[in-house]
Structure formats: C-alpha cells, structure tokens
Amino acid sequence: MHSVDLNCDLGESFGRYTLGLDAEVIPLVSSCNIACGMHAGDPVVMQKTVALAADAGIALGAHPGYPDLQGFGRRDMNLSPEEAYAYTVYQIGALAGFCAARGVQLNHVKPHGQLxxxxxxxxxxxxxxxxxxxxxxxxxxxxxxxNGELIDAGRAVGLTVAQEFFTDRNYTDEGVLVSRSLPNALITDEKFAVERVVRVVKEGTIESASGKTIEIQADTICVHGDNAHALEFVKRIRSALAAEGIAIEPVAGA
Structure with missing residues (x-):
C-alpha cells in the first residue's frame, strides 16, 4: 500500500505578530517543521508550537533558515559552508531543547526558504x-x-532522507522549483494540484511547467495552511489520498 507524509511549516509567528493558523492545520498533517528563531519564530512561539504538535501526536521537525527575520529567510545570504553548519547546529539545538523539555523526540530537519x-x-x-x-x-x-543536492549529501553522510514534493509549486524540466520571481511559479488550479499529488505518490511522475513528464519521488508532501482557503485545500488533499487508499504517516528515521 502507498503511504506519504504530509508536512507543514509552522511556528512562524514572532512577538505580537501572528502568521499562520497553526492550531487549525496541525490536526490535518502528520509532520510539522517548526521555525527556530532565525527567519521566523521566537522562543515563546517555539515552545507553544512544540506543545501543540506534541499534544496532537504528530512528528516534530526543526525548520532552520537564514538569519533574516526581515526577509523571512527568502533572500540569499551567500553563507559560507562553515557559517551554514554553525547556524544549522544552533537552530536544531534550540528546538531540540524545547522538545526535550516537553518529553518528545525531534524527528526531522527541513531547511527553510532560500537556504x-x-x-x-x-x-x-x-x-x-x-x-x-x-x-x-x-x-x-x-x-x-x-532529486536535489541535499538529498545526495544526506545519503552520503548516512542520514535517512525524505524527498519532498510541493503541492502548489510548478517545476522546471530539470525537476527544481520554478522561481517565485516568475509568473508561473505557483499553481492556482486546486483540482489540478490535488490530482497531481495523487499522481506523484502513485506513479512518481508529474508534468513540468513546460508539459514535460519528469520523475519525482515523493516521500513527503508540503502543504500550506496560512489561511482558511488553504485549510480547505489541505482537507481536499487528505480526502483524495484516502479515496486512493494512500496512508498518511510521518517519515521515520533510522
């Protein structure tokens, strides 16, 4: 039987500023990626989001990004490998501390944005x-x-890797995301997007933005729940997967 993980980026509020509908989306996914205070989030938000995910019984992941609160981690900072290593360790360690305090395990790491x-x-x-x-x-x-370099690097050091697919993003013929600076970066046809999710899980293929058939392994599907409209979209994806007998469950580590 086919199975797939549904993940969502959460914990991206900061101070008095609220972003996302974390409490509403958590029951709809099997994994969450929690911002670690560099591109978004703060210690109080991190603590609250860990608690929400722990209570729901979903898998918790760290979501490290560039140190760029103003740009939400979407600007390229050209970090050296040494800097990237240090910032990644720092952010994973911070979230792991909140997980330990709550008595839950950190399951995965997914970098954010331009990182x-x-x-x-x-x-x-x-x-x-x-x-x-x-x-x-x-x-x-x-x-x-x-199919990206991070997947190859993870395998090379001996990590379990999860290849991610984006429901609402177009892909190039080379299998990478179409840049957000281009008008066709986002998919707005929900029916098409839902059908594409089912196809990629069952067949391992999708159509690129140009119409070419490309191969993609989808271990985990990224969904967004930033507004009520997006929440309905996530529910449609869940219903479509269930109708095809596809189980929704987190990716397990070694």
Whole structure:
C-alpha cells in the first residue's frame, strides 16, 4: 500500500505578530517543521508550537533558515559552508531543547526558504547542512527537495532522507522549483494540484511547467495552511489520498 507524509511549516509567528493558523492545520498533517528563531519564530512561539504538535501526536521537525527575520529567510545570504553548519547546529539545538523539555523526540530537519533552495543546487552548502544534522543526531531524517543536492549529501553522510514534493509549486524540466520571481511559479488550479499529488505518490511522475513528464519521488508532501482557503485545500488533499487508499504517516528515521 502507498503511504506519504504530509508536512507543514509552522511556528512562524514572532512577538505580537501572528502568521499562520497553526492550531487549525496541525490536526490535518502528520509532520510539522517548526521555525527556530532565525527567519521566523521566537522562543515563546517555539515552545507553544512544540506543545501543540506534541499534544496532537504528530512528528516534530526543526525548520532552520537564514538569519533574516526581515526577509523571512527568502533572500540569499551567500553563507559560507562553515557559517551554514554553525547556524544549522544552533537552530536544531534550540528546538531540540524545547522538545526535550516537553518529553518528545525531534524527528526531522527541513531547511527553510532560500537556504532550502540553495542547498538543492549547491553541493558544498548541502554537505555542510547534512553534516550539521548528522553531528547533532544521526537518527534525524533530513528533508530536502526531491532529486536535489541535499538529498545526495544526506545519503552520503548516512542520514535517512525524505524527498519532498510541493503541492502548489510548478517545476522546471530539470525537476527544481520554478522561481517565485516568475509568473508561473505557483499553481492556482486546486483540482489540478490535488490530482497531481495523487499522481506523484502513485506513479512518481508529474508534468513540468513546460508539459514535460519528469520523475519525482515523493516521500513527503508540503502543504500550506496560512489561511482558511488553504485549510480547505489541505482537507481536499487528505480526502483524495484516502479515496486512493494512500496512508498518511510521518517519515521515520533510522
């Protein structure tokens, strides 16, 4: 039987500023990626989000990003591998502390934003991130863009990896995400997006933005729950997967 993980990026509020509908989306996913205070989040938000996820019984992951609160981690900072390693260790360690205080295990690590995008194509950066994850805890799962450099780097150091697919993003013929700066970066046809999720889980293929059939392994599906409309979309994905007999469960580490 087919199975897949549904993950969502959470804990991205900061101080008095609220972002996302964390309490509403958590029951709809099997894994969450919690911001660690660099691109978003703060210690109080981290603590609250860990508690929400722990109470719901879903898998908890660290979501480290560039140190860029103003840019939400979506600006390229051109970190050296040494800096990327240190920032990754720092952020995973912070979230692991909140998990330990709550009595739950940290399950995985998924980089955020431009750190994620750069690690998909930059082998040296990917190697630094993978080594940081391994050095913190070799049983952690490393989540990265399907077919990207981060997946190769994780395997090379001995980590369990999870290849990620994005429901609402178009892909190039090379299997990478179409840049957000381009008009066709996002998929707005929900029916098409839901059908594509089922296809990628069952067949391992999708159509690129140009219409070419490309192969993608989808161990985990990224969904977004930033607003009520997005929450309904997540529910449609869950219903479609259930109708096809596809189980929803987190990716387990070593």
């Amino acid at each position: 994620y995008n750069r690690a998909a194509i930059d082998a040296r950066l990917a190697e630094a991130i993978a080594q940081a994850v391994f050095d913190i805890n070799p049983s952690l799962v490393l989540v990265g863009l399907a």
